[in-house]
Amino acid sequence: MLALLLTPALAAEPSIPFSRYELPNGLQVILLEDHALPQVVVDLWYKVGSKDEVAGRSGFAHLFEHLMFMGTLRLPGSGFDRVMEAQGGWNNAWTMQDATNYYDVGPPQLLETFLWMEADRMQQLDEAMTQAKLDLQRDVVRNERRQGNEDQPYGMVEIELDTALFPAGHPYAHSVIGTHEDLQAASVGDVTGFFNTWYVPNNASLVVAGDFDPAQAKVWVERYFGTLERKELPARAAPEPVRTVQKASVTITDQVDFPQLNLFWHGPSAYQAGDAELTLAADLLGAGESSRLYRRLVDGGLAQEVQVFQYGLQYGGIFGVTVLPMEGVTVEEVERVVQEELTRLANEAPSAAEMERLQNQHAIATYQSLEPLQNRAESLNRYWAYTGTPEWLGKDVARFTAVDAPRLSASVSEWLKPAAASRIVVLPEEKKP
Amino acid sequence: MIPVLLSVLLAVAPASARTKKPAAPPPPPPVEAPVPPPDPLATMPTVGEARPFVPPTPEVGALSNQVPVWVLPSPKLPIFSLVLYVPRGSQLDAPGKEGTAALAMEVMGRGAGERDSAAFSAEVERRGLSISRDAGPDGAWVALSGPTEQLQAGLDLLADFVLRPQFAGIEVKKARELLLAGLQSNLDEPGYVASRTGLSLYWGPAHPYGRPADGTQAGLKKIGAVDLKKWHKAAWSATGATLAVAGAVTKEQVLPMLDARFGAWKAGKDVKVDVPAAPVHDREAIYIVDAPGSAQTGFYVAFPGLAQFAPPEVATKMGTIALGGTFTSRLNALLREEKGYTYGVRAAMESRRHGGTLLVRTRIRADVTAEAMVDLVAQLDKITAGIDEAELKKAQGAARQDVVEVLETQAGVAGAYVDYLALGRPPGALAAELTSYGAVRIDEVTSAMALYSRQHAVFVLVGDRALIEPKLREKGFVDLAVVTPP
Numbered sequence: 063m064l065a066l067l068l069t070p071a072l073a074a075e076p077s078i079p080f081s082r083y084e085l086p087n088g089l090q091v092i093l094l095e096d097h098a099l100p101q102v103v104v105d106l107w108y109k110v111g112s113k114d115e116v117a118g119r120s121g122f123a124h125l126f127e128h129l130m131f132m133g134t135l136r137l138p139g140s141g142f143d144r145v146m147e148a149q150g151g152w153n154n155a156w157t158m159q160d161a162t163n164y165y166d167v168g169p170p171q172l173l174e175t176f177l178w179m180e181a182d183r184m185q186q187l188d189e190a191m192t193q194a195k196l197d198l199q200r201d202v203v204r205n206e207r208r209q210g211n212e213d214q215p216y217g218m219v220e221i222e223l224d225t226a227l228f229p230a231g232h233p234y235a236h237s238v239i240g241t242h243e244d245l246q247a248a249s250v251g252d253v254t255g256f257f258n259t260w261y262v263p264n265n266a267s268l269v270v271a272g273d274f275d276p277a278q279a280k281v282w283v284e285r286y287f288g289t290l291e292r293k294e295l296p297a298r299a300a301p302e303p304v305r306t307v308q309k310a311s312v313t314i315t316d317q318v319d320f321p322q323l324n325l326f327w328h329g330p331s332a333y334q335a336g337d338a339e340l341t342l343a344a345d346l347l348g349a350g351e352s353s354r355l356y357r358r359l360v361d362g363g364l365a366q367e368v369q370v371f372q373y374g375l376q377y378g379g380i381f382g383v384t385v386l387p388m389e390g391v392t393v394e395e396v397e398r399v400v401q402e403e404l405t406r407l408a409n410e411a412p413s414a415a416e417m418e419r420l421q422n423q424h425a426i427a428t429y430q431s432l433e434p435l436q437n438r439a440e441s442l443n444r445y446w447a448y449t450g451t452p453e454w455l456g457k458d459v460a461r462f463t464a465v466d467a468p469r470l471s472a473s474v475s476e477w478l479k480p481a482a483a484s485r486i487v488v489l490p491e492e493k494k495p
Numbered sequence: 496m497i498p499v500l501l502s503v504l505l506a507v508a509p510a511s512a513r514t515k516k517p518a519a520p521p522p523p524p525p526v527e528a529p530v531p532p533p534d535p536l537a538t539m540p541t542v543g544e545a546r547p548f549v550p551p552t553p554e555v556g557a558l559s560n561q562v563p564v565w566v567l568p569s570p571k572l573p574i575f576s577l578v579l580y581v582p583r584g585s586q587l588d589a590p591g592k593e594g595t596a597a598l599a600m601e602v603m604g605r606g607a608g609e610r611d612s613a614a615f616s617a618e619v620e621r622r623g624l625s626i627s628r629d630a631g632p633d634g635a636w637v638a639l640s641g642p643t644e645q646l647q648a649g650l651d652l653l654a655d656f657v658l659r660p661q662f663a664g665i666e667v668k669k670a671r672e673l674l675l676a677g678l679q680s681n682l683d684e685p686g687y688v689a690s691r692t693g694l695s696l697y698w699g700p701a702h703p704y705g706r707p708a709d710g711t712q713a714g715l716k717k718i719g720a721v722d723l724k725k726w727h728k729a730a731w732s733a734t735g736a737t738l739a740v741a742g743a744v745t746k747e748q749v750l751p752m753l754d755a756r757f758g759a760w761k762a763g764k765d766v767k768v769d770v771p772a773a774p775v776h777d778r779e780a781i782y783i784v785d786a787p788g789s790a791q792t793g794f795y796v797a798f799p800g801l802a803q804f805a806p807p808e809v810a811t812k813m814g815t816i817a818l819g820g821t822f823t824s825r826l827n828a829l830l831r832e833e834k835g836y837t838y839g840v841r842a843a844m845e846s847r848r849h850g851g852t853l854l855v856r857t858r859i860r861a862d863v864t865a866e867a868m869v870d871l872v873a874q875l876d877k878i879t880a881g882i883d884e885a886e887l888k889k890a891q892g893a894a895r896q897d898v899v900e901v902l903e904t905q906a907g908v909a910g911a912y913v914d915y916l917a918l919g920r921p922p923g924a925l926a927a928e929l930t931s932y933g934a935v936r937i938d939e940v941t942s943a944m945a946l947y948s949r950q951h952a953v954f955v956l957v958g959d960r961a962l963i964e965p966k967l968r969e970k971g972f973v974d975l976a977v978v979t980p981p
Contacts, residue, residue: 076572098571100548101899137539140832143823148885149542150892152821168896171543182536201835201860208790209858215683267616285535317685317788320676351604351616363613363669366676388676415621422623426641429574433904 075456076424076429078438080269081276082452087292088264091283092442092452094271096435102272102331103436104176105165106184107443110260112240113159113233113377114298121203121240122248124157126256128199130164131155133188134182142179148170159234160376161447171275174282180268180460181286184261188254194252200245214320216488223380226484231299233377267446271439286418301377304328307484315491320366322386322397323393324486325400327478332374333448338461339473340372340381343422346412346470347403348383352419354403354421355383364391364399376448381478387464393487398468408475411467548895550902553739553912554746559758564738565912565922566746569905575742576640576905577649578913579657579757582848583730586632586703586768591716594710596630596730598667598674601725602736603637604628605666608655612666615652624649626656631635632703632770633848634917635730640906643743647752654756657731667720676717685786685858685957688980689795692784693955694980697797703770704847707981732763737911756757770849773799776951781967782978785960792864792958793838793857794871798947800844800851803918809931810943811844815853816890817882817940818842819876823889825874826855836860836867848918852949861959865966868956873947880942894932898925 080094115122131153133139146153151168166176211217221237228235268287273397305328330336347355348370359365369384385396412420431437445454553565585596604626605612619626624641639653647835681687691707698705710718738757740749786793819826819842826840838856855875859867882890901907906958915924955978956963964975 085680099899099902100546100897136536140823142829145539145542146504147821147823147889147893149545150889150896152893152896167900169545169892169899171545174540175542178536178540182539185536198832198835202831202838205791205836205838205858205860212790213685215680215856289535317786319679350620352613352620357613360673361669363672366673386680388672389679415617419617419621422642423620426574426625428622429572429642429902430640432572434900435903 073300075132075459076432078432078442078453078455080442084286085263085288087288087290088262089290090267090446092267092269092278092446094269094439094442095274095276096271097273098171098215099435100145100273101168101435102170102171102173102176102270103165103167103439104180105271105436105439105443106180106439107267107269107271107447108162108164108261109160109265109283109447110162111158111160111396112238114260115236118244118247119240119252120236120244122244122252122256123162123236124238124240124434125199125203125245125248126253127155127157127162127164128203128251129136129191129195130183131188132191132195132199134186136182136186137179138190142183145175145179149175151176157238159238163440163443165439167436173270173274177270177279177282177286181290184263184266184287185290187261188257191250191253191257193250196248196250200248203239204245207242210283211239216316216322218314218316219322219324219384219457219486219488222312222486223313223324223326223484224364226312226486227307227328227380228304229308232304234375240309258293259296262295263290264292265295267443267452269439269442271435290311304378305482307482309484312484312486313489314486315489318488318490320386320389321393321490322384323397323400324488325383325397325483326486327381327483329372329379329477330374333430333454333458333461334374336473336477337372337374337379339465339470340379340477342424342462342465343470343474343478344370344409345371345420345423346407346416349423355385355400356406358399358403359385359396364388365396397485401415404474404478404480408471408478411471414467415472417467421463425459428459517756519817524765543831545895548899548929550898550929552922552926553818556746556750556921558738558750558754558760560733560760562733562738562757562760563916563918564740564746564750564753566739566749567741567745567908567912568745569741569742569908570743573643573743574648575643575740575744575906576638576909577653577738577740578636578638579653579908579911580634580636580737580913580917581731582634582735583766585632585633585706585708586770587726587729587766588706588714589712589722590701591708592722593714594674595718595722595726596635597709597716598670598715598718599650599726599730600628600630600635602662602666602723603656603672603727605670606661606663607652607658610655611661611663619652622648624652626653630654631708633708636913638906638909646744648748650752650756657757658760660721660727662720662727664720667723671715671718673884674710675712678709678712678715681709681714682980684859685789685791685793686856688786688958689793689856689955692782692957692980693795693797693953696780696978697773697776697953699774700981702773703772703851704767704773711981729763729766733757733760734762734765735917736760737913737916739909739916741908741912773850773852776953779949779952779954779974781954781956781972781975783960783964783975784955784957784978784980786957787959787961789957789959790861790962791832791858792861792956794855794859795955795957796855796871796875796952798853798949798952800853801846801848802850802916803848804920805846805851807939807943808846809928809935810939811853812894813887813890813932814878814882814940814944815844816893817886818878819855821889821893825878826871827858829855829870829874830859834863834867834870836863836870861962864956864958864963865970865972868967868972869970872949875921875947875952879947881937881944884937887935887937888942891932891935896930898929899913944950
C-alpha cells in the first residue's frame with residue numbers, strides 16, 4: 063500500500079552521509095559534514111548506563127553523568143560550561159539503561175574547543191574529583207528525582223516499573239534515577255572507579271557533525287583523543303532473556319484527581335526481531351486520533367488520554383499502555399477495552415488502510431527527525447551502539463516497510479498476551495480536609 | 496602527573512653530573528633520555544572569531560485577498576511545514592465563557608467539510624500529514640506538515656478546517672468533557688498551578704492575559720456550539736491573517752495552491768479588543784498556593800515586561816539571558832550549581848502583543864524554600880545594576896545560536912515567520928534581529944535591567960504551606976497571602 067500513496071521522492075531511503083574510522087585506542091570516530099547552517103555538534107556516546115551499576119548504587123551512572131561537568135585539573139570548576147557558553151555554545155547529556163550520551167552544540171569556531179574539552183575530561187576527570195563535588199551533584203540529582211517523579215503526577219510509575227518487570231539482579235531491575243538511599247551511599251571512590259572502568263576510548267563513539275572541514279577535524283581528533291589509553295573492559299555477560307513479569311499487579315497512591323491504568327509487557331530488544339512490529343502496533347493502538355484505542359477510549363468518552371509505546375533496549379524491551387480514565391470511569395472498564403483491542407489485533411490482521419497510515423506516519427516521522435543536526439549525530443551513535451555500525455538508517459527504514467499486517471498481528475500475539483502483563487494502577491490519595 | 500618541563504630536566508640531570516670527574520677518560524657522548532612528546536591536552540586551544548552569518552530571507556507573496564505569504568524553500572528533505580495565523584484568540588472569549596477559543600480550536604479538527612470527526616482525522620493521518628492547532632490571548636494558529644507530495648491534499652484538508660468546520664453538537668460535547676478533565680488533571684501539576692495562578696495575579700483575573708486561555712470549569716460548561724460558531728466567525732477571517740511555508744516547495748508552486756483555497760477567503764470585521772496595560776504592583780507581593788506534602792516548592796515570579804518587539808527588547812533579552820537564560824547564568828549557577836537547591840532555574844521574557852512579563856521559574860527543595868528565596872531576591876536586586884562584558888558576550892552568543900537552531904527545522908522557520916508577519920515586520924527581520932544582538936551595548940542593558948525592581952513583581956509559591964510559611968516569615972518575608980488557583 064505504501065507505493066500507492068508515496069512517490070519515489072519520499073519512498074526513497076533517507077540518508078545521513080558520513081565517514082568513519084577508528085583510532086588505535088579503539089575510539090570510534092564518525093564525521094557528518096553539513097554546511098547548511100553555521101553550527102557544529104560533538105556527540106559522545108559511552109556504552110555504560112544504569113545496567114552497569116553494582117548492587118546498592120542505583121542511580122550512579124546518571125549521578126556520574128552530572129559529575130562529568132564539575133571540572134578537571136586543566137579546566138576546573140564550571141569551566142566546561144563557561145568556556146563554551148562564552149561563545150554561544152551549550153551542552154547537555156542524558157543517561158539511560160544502556161548508555162550515557164553527551165553533546166555539545168555551538169558555532170563552528172568552537173569545534174576544536176569541544177574536542178579538547180571532551181578529551182580532557184575523558185582523560186583525567188578522576189584526578190579532580192572531590193567529596194564536595196559529589197555532595198553537590200547528589201543534591202541536584204535528588205532534586206531531579208523529586209521534580210520528575212515524586213512531585214510529578216503519576217511520576218512514581220516509572221520507578222515501580224523496573225521491579226515489576228525484571229527479577230532482582232537483572233541489569234534493568236532498578237530505575238535509572240535511583241533511590242535516595244543509594245545516591246546517598248555513593249562515594250568518591252565509586253566515582254573514580256566507575257570513571258576508570260567505563261570512560262575509556264574503546265567504550266565510546268564520537269560524532270563530529272555540521273559546518274567543519276573534515277581534514278582539520280581529523281587532525282584535532284587525533285591530537286586530542288589519540289593519546290588516551292585503551293583499557294580492558296570488564297566482561298559483561300548478557301542476562302538470561304526475561305519473558306515473565308515479576309509483579310502481576312501493583313497499586314500505588316498519588317496526589318492526583320484521577321486514577322491511572324498502566325499495563326507493561328516484556329517486549330523485543332532494540333533493533334531485533336519484533337521491535338519494528340511492536341513499534342507499529344503501538345502506533346496502531348495509540349498514535350493519532352484515528353488510532354484504535356483513541357477511537358474507543360478517548361473518542362468513546364471513557365478516557366482523557368491514552369499512550370502506547372514499545373521501548374527496545376539491549377537486553378530486552380518494554381511495551382506499555384497507559385490510560386487516564388474520565389471521571390467516573392474505572393480502571394477496570396478501560397482495561398477491558400485495552401485487552402479486547404489487543405486480543406483483536408492478535409487475532410485479526412490490521413486493514414490495508416491502517417497499514418497505509420502506519421507506514422506513512424512512520425516515514426514522515428523519520429524525515430522530520432533528521433532535520434536537527436544533533437538528532438542526526440545521535441542517531442549515528444545509537445546505530446553504532448545497538449547494531450555495531452552507524453550505517454544503519456537504510457536498514458532501519460527497510461525493517462519498518464517490511465512489516466506487513468500478518469507480521470504485526472503475529473508479534474502482538476507472541477508478546478502481548480493478556481496474562482503476561484504487569485498492571486500498575488495509581489489511585490488518588492484521600493483528599494485532606 | 497609530572498609537568499612536561501620538569502620531567503625533561505630530571506631525565507637529563509644525571510648525565511650532566513657525571514662529566515665533573517677529572518681523572519676519568521672522556522666519557523662517551525651522553526645517551527639522551529627520550530623526551531616525551533608534549534602533552535597535546537596541556538593547553539586549551541584558543542577560540543577563533545565567529546564567521547558572519549546572514550539568515551535567509553523568505554520569498555514574499557500575497558493571496559488575491561491580500562493575505563501575506565512568506566515562503567522559505569528548503570529542498571533537502573521532501574517535507575514541508577505551514578502555519579496560518581489569525582490575530583484573534585481568547586481575547587474574544589466572552590466574560591463567563593472562558594475557554595471558548597480553546598474549545599473552538601479543538602472542535603474545528605473534529606469534523607470539517609464533508610468529513611465527520613473520524614473521517615477527517617483518518618484522512619489526515621492516512622496521508623502522513625498532521626494538523627495541530629491552538630489559541631492564545633492574542634491569536635489562533637493552525638499548523639500543517641507532512642510530505643511535500645501531499646501538499647495539495649493537505650491544503651484541501653486545511654481549507655476545510657479553517658473555512659468549513661462542522662461544530663457538530665456531539666463533538667462539542669465530547670471536546671468539552673475532554674477539556675474539563677484535562678483542566679482538572681493539570682491542576683495536579685505544580686508548574687501548571689504556579690503559571691495559572693501567577694498569570695491571574697499579575698494581570699488580574701479579568702484581563703485578557705490574566706484569564707486562562709484554556710478556560711475555567713465554570714466557563715467551559717456554559718459554552719455551546721452557537722458560541723463556538725460565533726467565535727469562529729469573528730476570529731477566522733482573512734483580516735490580519737498571515738501565512739508562512741517552509742520546506743521542499745517554492746513560492747511559484749505553493750502560492751497558486753494557497754490562492755485557490757484561501758484567495759477568496761473574506762475579510763471580517765476588524766474586531767478591536769481592549770487590552771489594558773498591566774496593573775501596577777507597587778509592593779513585593781508573595782502568594783502561596785498550599786500543596787501539602789510537596790517535596791518541592793514551585794516558584795513563578797513575574798516582573799512587568801515588554802510587548803513583542805517593544806524597545807528595549809534586545810537589551811532586556813541580553814539581561815534576561817544573563818540572569819537565567821543559560822546553564823551558567825547567575826540564578827542557575829547559584830541555586831543549582833553552588834547551593835544544590837534545585838534541578839534548574841530559568842528566566843525568560845514572555846512578550847505578547849500588548850504587554851509582557853519577565854518570568855523566573857524554578858522548583859526548589861521544600862525544606863530550603865526560604866533560603867532559596869533569600870538568594871533569589873538578592874540576585875534579582877543585583878541584576879538591576881546591570882551585567883558585565885563577559886555576560887553580554889555570552890548572551891549575544893546564546894541569542895545568535897537560538898536563531899540558528901530555529902532555522903534547523905521547517906516548523907521552526909514557519910512559526911517564526913508567521914510571528915514576524917503578524918507584527919508587520921519586514922522579510923529581513925530575522926537578519927536585522929541578529930545584527931541588533933551584536934550591536935547592543937552594555938549601558939543599554941544596564942538601563943533596561945534597572946527597571947526590574949522586585950517591588951513591582953508578583954511571587955507565587957506552590958508548596959507545603961505548613962513547612963514553608965514559618966521559615967519565610969523568619970527570613971523577613973511577612974507580606975504573604977494564601978490563594979487558590981483560578
